[in-house]
Amino acid sequence: MRDFTFYNPTRVEFGQGKENKIGAYMAEYGVKKVLLVYGSERIKKDGLYDKVIQSLGEQRIEYVTLGGIKSNPVISKAREGVALAKENGIDAVLAVGGGSVLDTAKVIAAGAVYDGDVWDLCSYRKMPDSALKLFDILTLSATGSEMNSSAVITNEETTEKFGFSSPVAFPTVSVINPELQATVSxxxxxxxxxxxxxxxxxxxxxxxxxxxxxxxxxxxxxxxxxxxxxxxxxxxxxxxxxxxxxxxxxxxxxxxxxxxxxxxxxxxxxxxxxxxxxxxxxxxxxxxxxxxxxxxxxxxxxxxxxxxxxxxxxxxxxxxxxxxxxxxxxxxxxxxxxxxxxxxxxxxxxxxxxxxxxxxxxxxxxxxxxxxxxxxxxxxxx
Amino acid sequence: MRDFTFYNPTRVEFGQGKENKIGAYMAEYGVKKVLLVYGSERIKKDGLYDKVIQSLGEQRIEYVTLGGIKSNPVISKAREGVALAKENGIDAVLAVGGGSVLDTAKVIAAGAVYDGDVWDLCSYRKMPDSALKLFDILTLSATGSEMNSSAVITNEETTEKFGFSSPVAFPTVSVINPELQATVSxxxxxxxxxxxxxxxxxxxxxxxxxxxxxxxxxxxxxxxxxxxxxxxxxxxxxxxxxxxxxxxxxxxxxxxxxxxxxxxxxxxxxxxxxxxxxxxxxxxxxxxxxxxxxxxxxxxxxxxxxxxxxxxxxxxxxxxxxxxxxxxxxxxxxxxxxxxxxxxxxxxxxxxxxxxxxxxxxxxxxxxxxxxxxxxxxxxxx
Structure with a gap:
């Protein structure tokens, strides 16, 4: 074997109903106020949103939301999230969705503790050296973002699709309940x-x-x-x-x-x-x-x-x-x-x-x- | 699949010559003074001991040593290590050896921050809830201790062979250089x-x-x-x-x-x-x-x-x-x-x-x- 480093600190909570414990998982890491990032409003219709809010409430974790993340996520949305995180004194990001939501949340988590424009971190100008803690509830398994330290995002002004890979970007806890994916088309x-x-x-x-x-x-x-x-x-x-x-x-x-x-x-x-x-x-x-x-x-x-x-x-x-x-x-x-x-x-x-x-x-x-x-x-x- | 949690934060540094970087790895985590735990004096003859000491020296990491760990490791040796760690204000444990040395080091790392007798932690009386950071250079692959949170040790007075498994006991960095195992009988x-x-x-x-x-x-x-x-x-x-x-x-x-x-x-x-x-x-x-x-x-x-x-x-x-x-x-x-x-x-x-x-x-x-x-x-x- 050639020399390598293996490091993957993400805790995966895998199985039925584990999304109901997301508040408890976050409380274990001392989270007080979270930015909840999600995609379409479908999670409100199918009850997942309510479950998450209830679970946060049980642990008295406050939240601010950012919905509307689309596939092939864009930096303007991440900038919006960074601004929300900074304005509201957020101490963690919770992604509820698939790879696009997760990657956006990773970019926000790194951008929230960075002084410049978050696109710097995605375009090889500056590597993220710290980030807010990231949690996620996965609704589509595909990108692998739930168990790695990479994010990919598009700058829609320049059509550049770049990203970063940094040890600070591993999710702290990823909830994977396969049942949540049963309705994928x-x-x-x-x-x-x-x-x-x-x-x-x-x-x-x-x-x-x-x-x-x-x-x-x-x-x-x-x-x-x-x-x-x-x-x-x-x-x-x-x-x-x-x-x-x-x-x-x-x-x-x-x-x-x-x-x-x-x-x-x-x-x-x-x-x-x-x-x-x-x-x-x-x-x-x-x-x-x-x-x-x-x-x-x-x-x-x-x-x-x-x-x-x-x-x-x-x-x-x-x-x-x-x-x-x-x-x-x-x-x-x-x-x-x-x-x-x-x-x-x-x-x-x-x-x-x-x-x-x-x-x-x-x-x-x-x-x-x-x-x-x-x-x-x-x-x-x- | 049945529900499960997967969590393994150990960073594995795998490959040739990586033992020479052990000081640098420890310095990344702010280690200042380490208890070096090893087995037989063979590591002094084959040069590994000197490499470790040199690597620690390069980072100005102080050390105290505890040699003589045998296969089927015993609690008396771990108690000796705990006493050394407490007397010397040690902030991390470095195991150089196989599974027995690693398990002893895990027990010492947990015992060093526990007020009672370390055997309590190994005999189901009390679970370890914190531990010193643990690093290791593996010289025999067998027990898997280099990438898990368990330790097994024998109380030679009672012949009980017990142990513990606790998230606090994962090694922070495990160095696995297969070359170091070439002389295994x-x-x-x-x-x-x-x-x-x-x-x-x-x-x-x-x-x-x-x-x-x-x-x-x-x-x-x-x-x-x-x-x-x-x-x-x-x-x-x-x-x-x-x-x-x-x-x-x-x-x-x-x-x-x-x-x-x-x-x-x-x-x-x-x-x-x-x-x-x-x-x-x-x-x-x-x-x-x-x-x-x-x-x-x-x-x-x-x-x-x-x-x-x-x-x-x-x-x-x-x-x-x-x-x-x-x-x-x-x-x-x-x-x-x-x-x-x-x-x-x-x-x-x-x-x-x-x-x-x-x-x-x-x-x-x-x-x-x-x-x-x-x-x-x-x-x-x-």
Whole structure:
């Protein structure tokens, strides 16, 4: 194994009804006044909002709210949250929602203790060195944000989609009650599956070295996501499948898949972030479009690994057959696999390539792809 | 999955040469004066002691030492450490050694901030509610203590082998450099393997329910330990095998194997602790003696799981064949499989059964085995 650091202090409270204890969990850490961040008003209709407010009330924790976080979250909302936190003397942030709500809450938690503009912390100008304590109740398992220290957010003025990764941004307690995800739509189930798989596959395909133990761990996550997604398409109420899906999603990006690995990159995410930043495509849908073309292009760089993928995930013999099976499975679950399916035309390819390239420059990764290769790759996604 | 809490804040610094940074790691947490706990004087001969002292010196961290911790560590040594810590105004404990040194250090770290006798904390009278920060440099991967919150120690006056598990006892930073384990003797490699396997197998065989994802994870640890032990017997210097072995050992008892599991127990450990407490047998050797008889006795209670074990670990068809293969593998790696091989005679069986039974009473688990069944089981280990 190559040298590594493993550190993940997030306490995961997993299971039915645990959202009712959120106030008690926060009280354990001395929280007095919280900023409650959420997405749509749906949580008021389905009763989750009331449960949270009641649980806070039981512990006499005061709260201020910030609703309306959308997918592909934007920095203007985070700025709003930072202002609220500063004005109200907030001592913790509680995210109730999926990855977008959580990432916004992470940015707010870091911004609330930072003197400058919070976008500094997301654009590689300044790394967060402290943050308010963050708690969350997860309503959609996909991004893995519930068990890691990263946040990604879009600056809608510049269309930059950046973020940070810092040990101060780990959630203190993440509540994962799989029941809360039983009403996720088939489309969002598909996008979430693709996102989780891509967290595993980007690493699996790009790493120059993966220890056998870690490769098996990654394959276990991939197989669990495929198996449980198939079950959940037929039986959305299947708690067993829902819970394994949720736990696999958290494992996929909690750094357990990095143990002893060398040379991994996040290519599909790099490319996709431009699609969602420019056209507000759901992140998982964008990834499903990127994957078939990107893997076919990348395959020759790591033939043995793609063969291992074909064999261990789909029981097939060749690298090509593995990618074909994956592509077919995306279609089977209703994920798009072409730019056309997400309403992006050929005439936009130059713009996308430029956007990816400038993102790479910003993150000092511009040696990864030339602009010509990006254009060629994007044409293969048509 | 059944409801669970996952929490493991230990930062693992894994890799070559990381022991040289121990002072820097401690300085990050503001440590000024440390109690350095170790086992035999061998660490002075092989240069590890000097490296540690130099690394502490670079950060101007003062130290007091406590050497001579033996396998099956004893409470008198921990009391000595507690006294040293209190007299010298120590603010952290650094363990350099294997599981025995680490467990002693955990007990000292908790005892140093407790007013009464430290044995209170180990004998279910009082749970530790705080502790000094604990750091370690691991020299033998086996017990998993480097990534969990448990400690086990023997009161040599009463021959009670008890301990505690408390969130305050997680190591802050664990340094695992697999190179430091390259000189472990073939016997201790075997005992360590059996210990790690038993951490997985006790849970795997006794749990009434294990989610598929978690079962795969446990099987991955078991297969990794068997594969790397076989490699290391032939090539003790094989870094790749040594590192996967070490990481699997940490995973085996860091609670990742408990995710969503129901109804597990630690039967083989319960029985073995009496062997090592009474006769100072190496823990792993005692476990190897317990396992063949205990599994044959227990098999009918969980036939499907034993079949799964046979199939997924050894590629065999029946539960019996799986246990036979495991027993043969113990013999193959040089682990004892009978009481006779560890110099315990039939005439001692009553004494052992009494000891196990009184341990169960102390921990309020006396419904698990009647004394008659224990005697019968022990006779099958002859």
């Amino acid at each position: 088939p489309n969002y189930l598909a996008y979430s599956s693709v996102d989780i798989l891509s967290h595993c596959m980007d690493l699996y395909f790009t790493a120059s070295y993966i220890p056998e133990f870690t490769a098996n761990h990654i394959e276990n996550i991939i197989k669990t996501v495929i198996r449980t997604t198939d079950t959940l398409r037929a039986q959305p109420e299947n708690y067993e499948a829902r819970s394994e899906f949720a736990w696999a999603a958290a494992q996929a990006l909690n750094r357990s898949t990095f143990a002893g690995v060398e040379g991994n990159r996040y290519d599909s995410h790099l490319i996709e972030h431009s699609l969602s930043a420019l056209y507000d495509v759901p992140h998982g849908a964008g990834l499903a479009v990127v994957y078939p073309a990107w893997t076919r292009w990348h395959m020759s760089a790591n033939q043995a690994r793609y063969k291992q993928f074909a064999r261990n995930i789909f029981g097939l013999e060749t690298a090509e057959a593995g990618i074909e099976a994956l592509t077919n499975w995306f279609t089977h679950i209703g994920a798009p696999i072409t730019l056309e399916q997400i309403q992006v035309g050929s005439e936009q390819i130059e713009e996308i390539a430029d956007h990816i390239y400038s993102t790479m420059e910003m993150a000092r990764m511009q040696t990864m792809y030339s602009k010509d290769i990006l254009v060629e790759l994007l044409h293969q996604m048509k | 073939p016997n201790y490699l075997a005992y360590s393997s059996v210990d790690i396997l038993s951490h997985c197998m006790d849970l795997y065989f006794t749990a009434s329910y294990i989610p598929e994802f978690t079962a795969n994870h446990i099987e991955n640890i078991i297969k990794t330990v068997i594969r790397t032990t076989d490699t290391l017997r032939a090539q003790p210097e094989n870094y790749e095998a040594r590192s996967e072995f070490a990481w699997a050992a940490a995973q085996a008892l860091n609670r990742s194997t408990f995710a969503g599991v129901e109804g597990n127990r630690y039967d083989s450990h319960l029985i073995e602790h009496s062997l090592s407490a009474l006769y100072d047998v190496p823990h792993g050797a005692g476990l190897a003696v317990v396992y063949p008889a205990w599994t044959r006795w227990h098999m009918s209670a969980n036939q499907a799981r034993y079949k799964q074990f046979a199939r997924n670990i050894f590629g065999l068809e029946t539960a019996e064949a799986g246990i036979e293969a495991l027993t043969n593998w113990f013999t193959h790696i040089g682990a004892p499989i009978t009481l006779e091989q560890i110099q315990v005679g039939s005439e001692q069986i009553e004494e052992i059964a009494d000891h196990i039974y009184s341990t169960m009473e102390m921990a309020r688990m006396q419904t698990m085995y009647s004394k008659d069944i224990l005697v019968e089981l022990l006779h099958q280990m002859k």
